[in-house]
Amino acid sequence: MEVKRLSYKHKNNKILYYAVSYLRQLISSKYYQAKLLTKLKSINSLNDDEIQKVMSRVNYYNKLKKKVELTSGALKSSDLTIKKGFKTYFFDLYEYNRFFNQNLKGHYLFGDITHIPKEPGLVKSRPISDDNAYSVVLKWNKLRHFVHVKNDKKSFSQKKNMLVGRGKVHSTQLNRIQFLEKYYGHPMCDIGKVNDNLLNPKWKVNRMTIDEHLEYKFILCLEGNDVATNLKWVMSCNSLAIMTKPKFETWFMEGLLIPDYHYVLIKDDYSDLESKLAYYINNPDKADNIIKNSNDFVAQFQNKHLEDLISLMVLDKYYKKTN
Incomplete structure (x- = not known):
């Protein structure tokens, strides 16, 4: 194991989490x-603008409008157990689900979910679509996904x-393979x-810490099994996220990100990468504008009280809409 893999600077504290x-x-x-x-009534302590933002996020994660009866395949909360590979999903669900009657039933889809279930289900990830209401998003696997840069000491120009x-x-990740084929x-x-693995051995390189990434103006954020895991911390630093238009989203609401406003958009065939990099190297003021917008977008996820409230409201709406 590389020693740098043990570096947890900028990362979440695993020992404390568990x-x-x-x-x-x-x-x-x-x-x-x-x-x-x-806890649900604590929304009344917020001002009108905060309430509007909270409700907007609740209804974005949970788009259910009509009641939908779940079939016999739904599980009681009390029947859920900790399974290998999905421990953090269980813990992240229980953090909020403990406030609800444990006899309530639901579909709990742990893992990298890239399809829309046939019945309303709770997921970490879903396709970005106008027809994804049956995918109700919660903040799952946050130990790995919700990492933020605490202090980026260098400006973009440096x-x-x-x-x-x-x-x-x-x-199976053809998009990542194609990028390496084109630009390695x-x-x-x-x-x-x-x-x-059996892919081109020349592509194998040493890992980098987040601090080492921060030495560069541009950081690649390509989707993997679902979303690009590093996007959250990249958008919290003074570098630019380089990515294609996202196809999947999580609690981070990737579907609301605006190209060339929150991140630098490149074509799906990556053909405009060089011109995009050159443009922002030559126009650092434009880069700084995007960095400010991306930092502002990340900031909405850093209020623990609101994150807790929104999570409870999403679950409350899910159980009510599924009876």
Whole structure:
């Protein structure tokens, strides 16, 4: 294992996360259920603008308008167990689901979900679509996904005039393979894969810490199994996210991101990459505008009280709309 993989600077504290998550299991859910109404009513302490923003996000994550009866395949909350590979999903659900009657039923779809279920289900990710109401999004796997840069010491102008990209590349991820085929070894790109497989061995490179990424003006954010995991922390720093138009979204609401306003859009065939990089190198003021917009977008997810309230309201609406 590379020593730098042990670096948790800018990352979430795993030990604290698991300690708190296991401790929650020791307290009866009835204790939390008695507090639900008070927590939901806390929205009344917000000003009108804050209430509007909260409701907008609740209705974005949970687009259900009519009641939909779930079939016999739905599980009781009390029947859910911690499964290998989905531990953080279980803990992230329980953080808020403990406030609800554990006999309530739902479809809990853990993992990288890229389809819209046949019945309303709770998911981490969903396709960006006008017809995805049956995919109700919660803030799951946040230990890995919701990472933010605490302090980027360099401005955009002080960084290297290059694109950096590190990540796992699997044989099923054709978009990532095509990017490496086109730009690996390019003088403006420091890119490669960090995992071992049968793909081109020349693409294998050493991992980079987040701090090492921050030395570059441009950071590659290509979707993998669903969303680009690094997009959240990239949009919180002073570098530009380089990406194609997203096809999937999570709690981060990738579907609301505006091209060349929150991130730098490149074509699906990547043919305009060089011209896009050159443009922002030569127009740092335009780059700084995008960085400000992206930082502002990230800021809405950093208020713990509102994140808790929105999560509870999304779940409350889900259980009410599915009876």
